[in-house]
Amino acid sequence: FTMLRNDSVQTNPQEDHLHYHNDGLLDIFIGVGILVIGLGMLTDIYYVFMAILPAIMLPVWRDAKKKYTAPRMKYIQFTDADRAARKMTALLIGLLLAGMLVFLAGAMAALFWSQSNGLLPVSIMDILKEYYWMLLGACGALILSTIALLFRLKRYFVYAALTLAIYTFSYALSAPFWLTITLTGTTITTFGLAVLLRFMQDYPIEKHQ
Secondary structure, X not given: OOOEEHHHOOOOOOOHHHHOOOOOHHHHHHHHHHHHXXXXXXXXXXXXXXXXXXXXXXXXXXXXXXXXXXXXXXXXXXXXXXXXXXXXXXXXXXXXXXXXXHHHHHHHHHHHHHHHOOOOOHHHHHHHHHOHHHHHHHHHHHHHHHHHHHHOOOHHHHHHHHHHHHHHHHHHOOOOHHHHHHHHHHHHHHHXXXXXXXXXXXXXXXXXX
């Protein structure tokens, strides 16, 4: 393995480490976020957790990237084209996630409005209520697959497949939804920790005695 020295770390004005995602940190923070939301559902105020999570976790994620990834970026070369592509990809991911959230919120509002005004057949509402959580699981898997495609991270296809499997088994076993969310977050977090450990082993830092 290539040995790095702490005194060789240089300030990177382009912050390449924030756009490198084979260190597992993105996986960990996505997984932890899902896990916290799942646990928050036990308190019936999960929407509060969803609102404050980005404000709390984004600074923590940046600090973790600076601590674990930045010192190892000396041996992970980025070209200008790589930087431009990764920044554009990050922008697209943000826009897609925002768009999907707006779409889901709009769709739910439309459904509630249609139901309250008697415009939606009862049979369709029954189907939606029956498979509501499965639809959310499919949306989650779609988001993970989108990340896999845009960031070229094949393991996110695995996360998407595992998400669908967890939701399917949970639905079949009539498991509470908070447990389904928690299991999904725990699974992604565990895989992310494994990726991070492998990354740190591949690029160890030599410390002064």
